[in-house]
Amino acid sequence: MARRNGARRGLIAVLAVGAFVFASATGAAADASGPVRTDFAGQARELGLTGAQARGLQERVDSYLTSTGGTQVSVNRIFLGDSGEIVLTLPGEKTVREASAPRKPAVELCPGNTMCAWKGTWYEGDKISMWACYNFRIPWLQNGSWINNQSKGTVANFLDDDGVSKWHDAGAFSQDPDAPWYWVHWIKNC
Numbered sequence: 001m002a003r004r005n006g007a008r009r010g011l012i013a014v015l016a017v018g019a020f021v022f023a024s025a026t027g028a029a030a031d032a033s034g035p036v037r038t039d040f041a042g043q044a045r046e047l048g049l050t051g052a053q054a055r056g057l058q059e060r061v062d063s064y065l066t067s068t069g070g071t072q073v074s075v076n077r078i079f080l081g082d083s084g085e086i087v088l089t090l091p092g093e094k095t096v097r098e099a100s101a102p103r104k105p106a107v108e109l110c111p112g113n114t115m116c117a118w119k120g121t122w123y124e125g126d127k128i129s130m131w132a133c134y135n136f137r138i139p140w141l142q143n144g145s146w147i148n149n150q151s152k153g154t155v156a157n158f159l160d161d162d163g164v165s166k167w168h169d170a171g172a173f174s175q176d177p178d179a180p181w182y183w184v185h186w187i188k189n190c
Contacts, residue, residue: 043075043099053091060088060126067139068128075099083132094124110147115156115189117146121178133190135159140181147175150189159186 044054054075061072064086070078076099078086087096096109096118109127110116119125119140130136148156150172157165160183169176 040072040075047075047090047099049091057088057091064088064126064139068137080128080136083134084128084130084136086126086128088126089124094120096125096127110149113150115146115148115150115187117187118144119181121145123147123177130187130189133188135163135186135188138181138184138187142181143178144181145175145177146179146187148172148189154190156190157188158184159188161185 040058041054044057049057057076061076061078064070064078065072068078068080068086070080070086073079076088076090076096078088080086087098089096090099109123110129113131115130116123117128117130117136117138119127119142121143123145125144128136128138146156148154148169148171150156152173153171155171156169156174158167158169160166163186165188166183
């Protein structure tokens with residue numbers, strides 16, 4: 001009887017350790033890739049992206065998450081809380097769109113009451129949409145573009161790395177299809 005209880009305790013210990021290791025490994029995998037990322041992989045497949053394209057897109061998303069914060073909500077979209085969002089261009093495309101939406105012209109991509117900034121000139125490349133008054137991190141260094149389509153007269157301030165406003169636009173509606181981002185580290189859109 002004592003031998004059987006000892007064997008039983010040994011088996012329970014082994015199972016407990018095994019369960020702990022399995023749970024830890026499963027948790028680490030879920031933490032590293034996020035439980036929802038499986039859905040993003042599915043979105044990437046539905047879009048016809050290759051494995052390399054999907055990995056490259058995810059690396060870009062991860063880079064934005066590191067520099068700007070936010071929460072990834074689709075294969076190419078980061079939610080910045082109630083203040084805004086970042087939408088990334090899909091591989092092989094020049095303009096942004098929701099992964100599930102058809103392509104739209106740039107004018108529709110910056111709706112009313114929104115300030116929009118693009119990584120590239122002429123409203124191409126990844127885009128940050130800003131709809132609540134906030135300081136938005138601008139992670140780009142090359143020339144890009146922006147549209148201030150907020151309520152009439154709302155002024156956007158362009159700030160340097162110290163948070164000092166070095167320039168402001170003329171107020172909504174205003175735009176610049178070829179704006180230097182190298183010195184702009186933040187936009188306060190209000």
